[in-house]
Amino acid sequence: MSQLTKNLKRRVMYVENKSTGEARIGWVTFSKTGKTIYYQNKTLKRVKGGGIAGNHFCEDTNDEYWVSGVKKKGSNAHWANPVKIIIDDDAKEEYERIINHGKS
Secondary structure, eight states, rough: TTTTTTTSSSSEEEEEEETTTOEEEEEEEEEEEESEETTTTTHHHHHHTTOOOOOOETTTOEEEEEEEEEOTOOOOOOSSOOEEEEEEGGGGHHHHHHHHOOOO
16 A cells, blocks of 8 residues: 555545646545546556646546545645635545644
8 A cells, every 4th residue: 555545445535637737636446556536437557657737647538637635734736826615515524534643
């Protein structure tokens, strides 16, 4: 398992389509190796050798995706390329737990 999967079978993550600028936070699942991510009927494969804009690509469309863990400060989008982030309804509770973890 990789740092991305944190040895979990599923995890709430930031998923941004670098081609369309659509950004979401939602539940993803992982392949056994952790190199493939499954999100909303998409199969996102790890880019070999590093991508231009993303670290994964969609098996069906070849669009590049940036997939990362949710940041506690809520600053997942790159400052130079701000996007509107949609949080999936089924991930809202877990997202709130992540960003509020450790706050008093």
